[in-house]
Amino acid sequence: MADIAEPLHPTAITSNRMGDLSIRLRRGAEYVVIPLLALGITAVLFSILLLALGKSPAEFFQLVERGGFGTSFSLQNTLQRSSPLILTALCVALPARIGLVIIGGEGALVLGGFASAVVAIPLVVGHAPPLLTLCLMALTGMLIGGFWIGIVGYLRYARGVNETISSLLMTYIGIAIMNFFVEGSLRDLTNPNKPSTMPIGDAYMVGHMPGTDVHWGLLTGVVLAIALYILLSRTTFGFAVRVAGGNARAALAQGLPVGKLIIICCAIAGACAGLAGFFEVAAIQGRANASLAAGYGYTGILVSFLARHNPLAIIPVAILFGGIVASGGLIERRMGLPDATVLVLQGMTFVVLLMSETLYGRFKIFQVHGAADRT
């Protein structure tokens, strides 16, 4: 399912540059049009569901527009939420390119965030410089996240353990580990309301990007997405990953270190999710507690699939879903719908999207001359 950029057909290579471009555009269009079609069908199906419940679909989409994108405030809120979505989607995308379906981003996010909050405690108490503290926190979050998903990759390679199931199990274990410490030895006893670690304090929080109310996590996510895109499409490492994802046995026969590649991909992926956890702690919550497990890891799975595991495409898709998540509260209040409405919409999108996979190669218009026989 991780689609590898197809090698150009011989006729395409020999044609002139302009023709080359048009062929690439036409091929690429298929990967844009079909997911958009899936989104459209989902919108129709979801409208039917709303009509059946006696609610107005028009009102729903208006509220999504207003609550997610309409005002400058809501747009900033959306961007704030799309930052962890970009990072958790990258946690799915990178392993997917090497052929692994990893759905444990939530666990890496939670543990990464928790670890960064813990490492901050002595630094904050000792009045360490904020920038140094934040760097150490981010590094810890990435290391722990990378280690967590790295284990999944290792188990897959070394023992043949199914990575989808094991990564989700690791998520439950990770959340249990955090709860164990947060309600036990690391609990901030001055906060009677909700079991949390000690707050890192305002002076140590990650600030907003100049001129906005959006924290630096968004820029970090965008830069990382672009960097990983370049890594995958322009480097030897990326090429090796794509070869191994396309055919692991062929890659082994070529002497590629498939096991190493799998573990590295998983570790980078986990580091991304861990970084998302760091930003949730250092820019939003200020401490680690159960609200870290807010479901970003699960929405990230959908974002990555919708973007066809392309790091660049993840950015706009994450912003779209950030908006849907952000408008959830407004929809809930105005339309009297349960808070799981967004979850239903996401599940529906996911199902329709996977059904649309069957459409690839079915439309003549996207087929380049001579390539139609390829499936």
Next chain:
Amino acid sequence: MNESAYVIVIVALIGGALRVSTPFMFVALGECLTEKSGRVNLGLEGTLVLGAMTSYAISYNSGSPWLGVLAAGCAGSVLGAMHGYICKLPKVNDIAVGIAMMLFGTGVAFFFGKPYIQPSAPQLGSFSLGAWTGNKEIATALQINPLLIVGILVGLAMAWAFANTKWGLIVRMTGDSAPAAKAMGVSVDLVRFLSTTAGGFLAGVGGAFLSLYYPGSWNQGLSSGQGLMAVALVIFARWSPIRCVIAALLFGAAGAIGPALQSVGITQGYYFFNAAPYILTLFIMIASAGSKRAARDVPGELSITK
């Protein structure tokens, strides 16, 4: 811990195995049937949650818990049929569809289940295996639900059917080699569709047990991964219905460790003991993956072990 505490813990573990294991058993049997036909349904976690919600709602509205169980099975078969239909389409990956169905099933259950979080629905009855001892504590701990018996019977029936009936042979053949099934004139897609639907029915019934017997209420944190663990358990049970039943009992006992220790006053590490089933599942997966015996028993068409 003195001696009587050990007894309490052990009785609680056995009781837990009898009580907690039923949903694992139903989901594992459902998944076993599906996987025997050569397809993976990772979405049974969603099916379990939707089954729990449906049975609770129906039991509350109709007053009959057994009608609720039936409704849960039907809701489960709808999700199973959806999964079966979608996976039939060319180029669609069954593992990815399973993830999507997991999110979808959970979402739908939370969406429609919100009004049922507060009210209490009529529960399924139970009888005690320990009544003859005359010891009240043991009698309470060894309460069992008729669904457990049903689950064990389904497991036995499935094992018998796989080995001795034409239908069992067809399902096994479809799972081991689609070309062979085609050559025999069997419609591979139809067999897999029916197996996935029936598997969904069983998983839905497992969900009914969660909300109508133990823990016996409906809320959003009801399942948290039991459906997924049951899927992992099928690999451990090497696709044998009987071993699925035994493994489910083992898991039930593991799931009861936390509450059992808590009942004798050990609260330290409560969260770790709660995580015990997940950790156990992971270790079991590590131990059973790649083993020679698993490689021998695996249905040849299965994508999960490749």
